[in-house]
Amino acid sequence: MKPLSLGKAGKVFRHAALAATSLFALLPFIWMLSLSIKPAGEIFQADFHLLPSSLAGLDNYRVVFATAPMLRFLFNGVLVCGSIFVLQLMVCIPAAYALAKLRFHGRDALFSTVLVALLIPPQVLSVPHFILLHYTNLLDSYGALILPWIFSAFGVFLLRQFFRTIPDELIQAAQLDGLSEAAIIWRIMIPMSAPAITAFGVFSVVSHWNDLFWPLIALRHMDLATPALGILLFRDDEFGQQFGPLMAATAVIVAPLIAVFLLAQRRFIDGLTVHSIK
Amino acid sequence: MNPRQTLRGWLYSAPSVSMMCLLLFGPLLAVLFISLTDWQLGQDSFSFAGLGNFRALFSDDVFLKSLRNTCIYVVLVVSGTVILGLFVALLLESGDALKGFYRTAHFVPVMAAASAMAIVWGTMLHPTIGLFNRVLHVLGYEGVGWLRDERTALLALVVIGIWQGFGYAMVLFISGLKAIPQSLYDAAQVDGADGVVDRLRVVVLPMMGPVLMFVVIVTAVRAFSVFDTVRVLTAGGPNYSTDVLLYRLYTESFDYLRTGYGAALAVVFLAIVVVLTLAQARAMDKRVHYS
Numbered sequence: 001m002k003p004l005s006l007g008k009a010g011k012v013f014r015h016a017a018l019a020a021t022s023l024f025a026l027l028p029f030i031w032m033l034s035l036s037i038k039p040a041g042e043i044f045q046a047d048f049h050l051l052p053s054s055l056a057g058l059d060n061y062r063v064v065f066a067t068a069p070m071l072r073f074l075f076n077g078v079l080v081c082g083s084i085f086v087l088q089l090m091v092c093i094p095a096a097y098a099l100a101k102l103r104f105h106g107r108d109a110l111f112s113t114v115l116v117a118l119l120i121p122p123q124v125l126s127v128p129h130f131i132l133l134h135y136t137n138l139l140d141s142y143g144a145l146i147l148p149w150i151f152s153a154f155g156v157f158l159l160r161q162f163f164r165t166i167p168d169e170l171i172q173a174a175q176l177d178g179l180s181e182a183a184i185i186w187r188i189m190i191p192m193s194a195p196a197i198t199a200f201g202v203f204s205v206v207s208h209w210n211d212l213f214w215p216l217i218a219l220r221h222m223d224l225a226t227p228a229l230g231i232l233l234f235r236d237d238e239f240g241q242q243f244g245p246l247m248a249a250t251a252v253i254v255a256p257l258i259a260v261f262l263l264a265q266r267r268f269i270d271g272l273t274v275h276s277i278k
Numbered sequence: 279m280n281p282r283q284t285l286r287g288w289l290y291s292a293p294s295v296s297m298m299c300l301l302l303f304g305p306l307l308a309v310l311f312i313s314l315t316d317w318q319l320g321q322d323s324f325s326f327a328g329l330g331n332f333r334a335l336f337s338d339d340v341f342l343k344s345l346r347n348t349c350i351y352v353v354l355v356v357s358g359t360v361i362l363g364l365f366v367a368l369l370l371e372s373g374d375a376l377k378g379f380y381r382t383a384h385f386v387p388v389m390a391a392a393s394a395m396a397i398v399w400g401t402m403l404h405p406t407i408g409l410f411n412r413v414l415h416v417l418g419y420e421g422v423g424w425l426r427d428e429r430t431a432l433l434a435l436v437v438i439g440i441w442q443g444f445g446y447a448m449v450l451f452i453s454g455l456k457a458i459p460q461s462l463y464d465a466a467q468v469d470g471a472d473g474v475v476d477r478l479r480v481v482v483l484p485m486m487g488p489v490l491m492f493v494v495i496v497t498a499v500r501a502f503s504v505f506d507t508v509r510v511l512t513a514g515g516p517n518y519s520t521d522v523l524l525y526r527l528y529t530e531s532f533d534y535l536r537t538g539y540g541a542a543l544a545v546v547f548l549a550i551v552v553v554l555t556l557a558q559a560r561a562m563d564k565r566v567h568y569s
Contacts, residue, residue: 005472
């Protein structure tokens with residue numbers, strides 16, 4: 001049901017207002033793309049045009065790929081975020097199943113502990129994580145980027161809530177059919193939880209893909225850099241001083257996630273807002 | 279509760295429990311402990327400083343300034359984000375045309391990496407060739423040194439913060455609006471409250487109370503965690519005018535290696551986030567029980 005009943009004038013206002021706010025939202029992207037295809041001379045021109053007068057600026061993209069390990073950064077992002085997510089599933093799914101479907105001593109206390117864990121912002125733990133990795137000689141490696149994140153209280157919470165909605169009768173029927181518990185989890189619980197797992201996946205991948213804080217702390221070797229750190233390194237490097245290539249590099253960094261988002265919007269929005277509905 | 283289920287329950291939970299101890303609660307205790315010492319990263323020994331770090335923190339002008347900056351930032355970003363998000367959500371849900379496009383357009387900023395988009399904003403705020411100063415020139419005004427002037431730097435970051443988050447708030451508000459039952463609108467209509475303002479006052483805003491509270495807290499926690507834009511654009515300057523809590527934490531712990539002091543900062547940050555989140559949980563609880 002519509003919260004506001006808009007007459008004709010109202011509908012025009014709606015479009016005008018939403019167009020304005022959409023423009024605000026998209027403005028940096030338009031600017032970024034516009035500058036990324038302009039050569040330096042045009043960027044510093046006195047008068048401004050959205051589109052470049054020639055295609056000379058496309059060279060910016062060539063420069064970006066030639067002078068910076070862009071694909072490396074993106075690959076690191078895929079590797080790190082993918083590994084984190086897979087490990088999170090391996091750690092969280094059994095616990096979520098136990099909390100949802102098994103009855104055992106201390107179960108409620110354990111669940112309360114998970115809820116408490118949800119309160120802790122990750123940046124608070126950065127020093128101890130750094131120390132831990134330093135003394136195990138794992139600093140400055142993919143391990144350093146992945147290991148602190150393999151437990152996710154949010155993952156356990158979300159999956160437990162979802163597992164609870166799966167009817168016990170279904171599980172009992174499977175047990176009568178002779179399925180082992182592992183098989184039940186693998187062949188029934190997980191497929192039925194696809195929406196929750198996807199939502200969690202979106203949340204996990206997006207937050208780690210865009211994370212600057214931890215990679216900044218954990219890495220010295222810049223060829224392990226994930227996208228959010230990579231673009232910063234590019235800017236501080238030689239060609240990053242020029243706006244054309246800099247904007248082209250930024251476009252390359254943000255494009256993958258946005259492209260996937262455009263293809264699967266519903267999933268993304270659900271995934272990122274589910275986190276808040278604790 | 280049979281003993282076999284108990285064994286299986288703990289067996290399945292074992293990876294999570296061990297990781298929780300190793301990665302969460304262990305480190306949490308470590309932070310609390312370190313905040314009471316004068317340890318520097320790399321040193322072999324340390325001594326207890328009791329609450330010395332906290333006393334030093336609250337008498338440090340730079341820290342107090344960063345705390346003040348962070349609070350100003352949070353208040354402005356939360357207000358802007360919530361108001362804009364609600365405004366867009368109301369309009370979006372009140373019509374059918376181009377709904378999908380508008381929703382997508384507003385959500386894209388949420389997806390894009392903050393550090394990358396901060397760089398883009400940096401060029402938009404550039405004193406000579408940036409978009410905003412070009413517009414000002416066209417209108418006949420002088421350009422502003424947005425990020426170089428200590429009077430405007432924090433405000434620039436606030437605008438970026440609102441830009442990053444209002445699409446997120448919008449989506450949360452949309453799901454709240456969708457949950458308002460038709461019957462309430464009908465009842466309001468019967469009672470004569472049918473104009474735009476009436477409907478807002480009588481149906482929408484009261485029903486959105488819990489969602490509003492929720493969005494405020496979520497946005498506030500995100501805002502308190504601001505780091506990327508500061509690190510990328512201003513490094514806390516000019517003159518500490520954009521120094522914020524997490525940036526302080528980062529520089530103290532990892533640039534200056536004053537780990538004990540940084541841990542005290544972490545404890546303060548943790549306390550703020552926990553208080554905010556618990557306040558929201560309690561408010562939600564009350565709502566649920568008394569509504």
